[in-house]
Amino acid sequence: MFLKESRTGFEEILLKYLYKDPKPLTGTELKALASNVARLSNLLTRERETLPVAYLEDEGLRRAYALYFLPSNLYKIHTPLHELSLHPSSLLSKQRLRILDIGSGPGTAILGVMDFFSAHEKRPTLEFTAIDQVKENLRDSEALFGLFRERVSMAATLKTIKSSMEMVSSFPKGPYDIIVLSNILNEVAHPVEDRTSRRVAILKTVLSDLLAADGSCIIIEPALRQTSREMLEVRDGLLDEGFCIYSPCLMGEKCPVLLNPKDWCHEDIPWEFPEMIREVDGLTGLRKDSLKFSYLVIRKDGLSIKDIYGDSSFRVVSESLVSKGKIEFYVCGKEGRRMVTRLDKDKTIKNKAFEDIRRGDIVGFEGVMDEGKRLKVGKETNVVCCQRR
Numbered sequence: 054m055f056l057k058e059s060r061t062g063f064e065e066i067l068l069k070y071l072y073k074d075p076k077p078l079t080g081t082e083l084k085a086l087a088s089n090v091a092r093l094s095n096l097l098t099r100e101r102e103t104l105p106v107a108y109l110e111d112e113g114l115r116r117a118y119a120l121y122f123l124p125s126n127l128y129k130i131h132t133p134l135h136e137l138s139l140h141p142s143s144l145l146s147k148q149r150l151r152i153l154d155i156g157s158g159p160g161t162a163i164l165g166v167m168d169f170f171s172a173h174e175k176r177p178t179l180e181f182t183a184i185d186q187v188k189e190n191l192r193d194s195e196a197l198f199g200l201f202r203e204r205v206s207m208a209a210t211l212k213t214i215k216s217s218m219e220m221v222s223s224f225p226k227g228p229y230d231i232i233v234l235s236n237i238l239n240e241v242a243h244p245v246e247d248r249t250s251r252r253v254a255i256l257k258t259v260l261s262d263l264l265a266a267d268g269s270c271i272i273i274e275p276a277l278r279q280t281s282r283e284m285l286e287v288r289d290g291l292l293d294e295g296f297c298i299y300s301p302c303l304m305g306e307k308c309p310v311l312l313n314p315k316d317w318c319h320e321d322i323p324w325e326f327p328e329m330i331r332e333v334d335g336l337t338g339l340r341k342d343s344l345k346f347s348y349l350v351i352r353k354d355g356l357s358i359k360d361i362y363g364d365s366s367f368r369v370v371s372e373s374l375v376s377k378g379k380i381e382f383y384v385c386g387k388e389g390r391r392m393v394t395r396l397d398k399d400k401t402i403k404n405k406a407f408e409d410i411r412r413g414d415i416v417g418f419e420g421v422m423d424e425g426k427r428l429k430v431g432k433e434t435n436v437v438c439c440q441r442r
């Protein structure tokens with residue numbers, strides 16, 4: 054998948070709203086932005102443990118979030134939505150979709166959902182509800198929603214509610230077809246000791262009370278090892294509570310990544326990034342040249358992405374590991390996380406697709422050899438890429 058920012062002229066909308074002018078930033082404005090981006094990036098990474106609760110009340114940080122983090126975060130929701138759209142049960146084909154975005158910030162995921170459906174021939178009416186504990190975020194989300202809706206001509210409404218995620222009883226009643234938590238889970242019950250059980254308990258209430266029986270909950274988290282692993286702990290907790298994983302997992306058991314403290318699971322998708330982000334990267338030394346994130350789609354009805362590709366398919370969960378005489382990948386399937394290897398001398402027409410597979414693809418190996426520690430693709434193994442990222 055290759056995402057193109059310029060398709061919706063989104064940078065122009067942000068500049069128009071935040072600087073009242075769609076022209077590129079001056080050198081001074083760019084330097085001020087870069088300094089706030091660096092401050093925010095530190096808070097969200099190195100200084101995470103001391104992240105203040107309402108850090109986006111700070112105007113400089115809010116502007117940095119909208120101009121630097123929002124444009125990339127916006128596209129991350131395309132991946133789970135695309136995977137939902139592939140299921141034979143037409144999971145996204147209702148005429149009206151009710152969507153709850155918890156921890157909406159400036160409305161990132163809402164804009165991402167509108168952008169996703171704007172490229173579809175059959176466009177549903179989208180009814181959004183945004184929840185955030187910072188009122189300035191809700192104000193920004195309303196303004197950006199209005200400008201973006203006009204740009205993509207979608208039939209959509211937005212209701213905003215200032216509330217903490219823990220106050221589920223104050224949310225407008227569901228049922229919602231889609232509930233989104235984009236980059237908020239790691240901020241909930243943070244830095245409490247038993248944060249996983251707290252997060253599972255809150256999510257259990259949200260999903261039980263508000264998610265439709267045929268609805269999907271999409272969780273997106275940063276691709277950092279700690280935040281990604283904590284999301285997987287919540288995944289396992291929700292399985293224990295009777296919820297099911299639609300994707301990315303092709304297995305419904307406990308996550309094998311948690312067995313090794315060094316492992317985590319994330320996406321890394323190329324995108325064509327806006328010039329402004331390139332300039333900020335140049336000034337800060339940060340790099341936003343691909344979309345890195347972890348995600349989960351949770352449902353109540355047991356439907357899964359594996360219904361499409363079968364029980365013996367695998368998700369590619371690493372980059373290609375190329376060494377002398379072989380290519381290897383980590384893949385995850387019904388028996389957990391495995392290494393799969395093809396020796397260069399075993400390359401044939403049948404397994405040629407092996408060298409083209411990428412992180413996030415879903416693949417099948419007919420006639421693969423199980424050597425216990427690893428799977429081995431031999432000359433006669435048929436390698437099929439079922440779903441490309």
Ligand SMILES: C[S@@+](CC[C@H](N)C(=O)[O-])C[C@H]1O[C@@H](n2cnc3c(N)ncnc32)[C@H](O)[C@@H]1O
Pocket residue numbers: 107109122123126155156157158159160161162184185186187190216217218219234235236237240241242
């Ligand atoms: C990193 S921002 C993510 C914003 C947006 N969803 C995105 O993906 O770009 C996290 C947001 O969650 C909100 N938030 C954090 N903890 C919250 C809580 N307990 N209840 C409600 N909102 C919360 C913050 O105010 C902030 O707007």
